[in-house]
Amino acid sequence: MRQAGRHFLQIPGPSSVPDRILKAIGQQTIDHRGPDFAEVGQKALEGMKSIFKTKQHVFIFPSSGTGGWEAALVNTLSPGDRVVMFETGHFASMWSKMARKIGFEPEVIEGDWRGGAEPDRIEARLREDVAHEIKAVCVVHNETSTGSVSPIAEIRSAIDAAGHPALLMVDSISGLASIDVRFDEWGVDVCVSGSQKGLMLPPGLSFNAVSARALEYSKAVTTPRSYWDWQDMVGPNGTGYFPYTPATNLLYGLNEAIDMLHEEGLDNVFARHARHGAATRTAVQTWGLEVLCARQGQESDVLTAVVVPEGHSADAFRATTLKHYDISLGNGLSKLADKVFRIGHLGDFNDLMLMATLSGVEMGLAKAGIPHQSGGAQAAMECLKGTGG
Structure with a gap:
């Protein structure tokens, strides 16, 4: 009935997707290699920098946030690399399981699923790693399964206090554009997000905001990658294009979403x-x-x-x-x-x-x-x- x-x-x-964004997505698809597309691509790429609050690269993939997770891992780690991952809930757990499947060595700091990642425990573990075998620390900013938020700036401070070179990788798939994310100010190296949460779009786009240090790391890591390779994105993105067919109509919607966020x-x-x-x-x-x-x-x-x-x-x-x-x-x-x-x-x-x-x-x-x-x-x-x- x-x-x-x-x-x-x-x-x-x-x-829920606002009518303005639905209308934008409903526009006719254009040639993604033609001259008119450059404006669409550049607006999306530059606009997302303003949402992440960064001057660094933001890469856009046609995928769910899970794809964004994989891109973050395969561009920064080589097979067998160790990574500390704090278990704040279901999604932190899933990210660590992905890391193991790909061939990395996740070391999970167990949490009680009642709050965010704990900076003091991360610092203590990094201080133990005198040989700097740990290559990255991965935390979920807004843990969607539990409704808890991790203090990212404090975690960056903990890594620095330990004198450890580990990259800081953050999942803000459900946090970005709803709660504050300050990529540059917080010293994040990679931040993953997706289109279907605070950005108000349907599922289908994932994002990697990437520090200069992480981008440099990606040149040397040996994990096989093709679709997710940041290095393949850098050149085409510079003029508003992509190395393969982008999700054109979702980019129309993304540009409308960025406008709406800044209007408010x-x-x-x-x-x-x-x-x-x-x-x-x-x-x-x-x-x-x-x-x-x-x-x-x-x-x-x-x-x-x-x-x-x-x-x-x-x-x-x-x-x-x-x-x-x-x-x-x-x-x-x-x-x-x-x-x-x-x-x-x-x-x-x-x-x-x-x-x-x-x-x-x-x-x-x-x-x-x-x-x-x-x-x-x-x-x-x-x-x-x-x-x-």
Whole structure:
């Protein structure tokens, strides 16, 4: 049976695509080697530098964020190289599994999945590595599976304090364009991102922001690569082109997204996400439920992972909420399966959309018989009223 009204896609990405971007993507495809394409390509490549806050290269691949992970690894590491990876959640774990499959030697620092990567533990491990066998440190900026944020600037400081030459590689697939990323200022060497989160596009583009040091490293590493090779991108990118067929229509959408982000102002975008994150956590606390991220100050403003009471099924709750209120919520991943649900509050999203989302969650809690206190949506509204639009 058809359900009237719009569907609420409140997973932590892909996020809903604004009409402006859909319209841009719907333009006719042009010759990607013709003179008109150069303007499209250059705008996208230069525009993404402003989003990453860098003057360094940003490479754009037709792929999901997983492809961006692989590009970061194969351009900076040789077979058998050791890399420290901090396990903040499902996606950090998946990145380390990829590294092992390719032929690297990931050393995983285990976390409790309740917060971000811990700089002191990274520093301690690097201090032990007096022979500098560790070639890189990989961390997830915004861990989409848990709703926690890693302090990237502090991790850079920890690496420097250890006097270690390891590259700093960061996954900000779900962080970029929703929470602040300062590639140059934070001393990041490689930052991976994707199109389907804060950039408000459909899935299909991944990004590598790359420091001069990392780009120089890529000339000497011996891992076989072709599609992902940064060195093949440098020359064509200089004039707005790509070494193979780019995702032309997604680049149209990307350029529109960059314009929209700058029209609002990046600081305003981050402030909006912060307000929505705070209001959502207020709702969860009022319901008497638990926010999965347990470290104050590391809670994500992109999504909120909510723990359901023991003996209850998060997936059954999600199914009930989808059936009765036409809202999609994120599921728990790997060891969090059926234990949490995730509320996405990212992208092209405003106060009224958040209130509708939280109202749907609260009605779903009641319909599914999840023990809770009422009034969470009301508390979130009071929070929003108090902080202004």
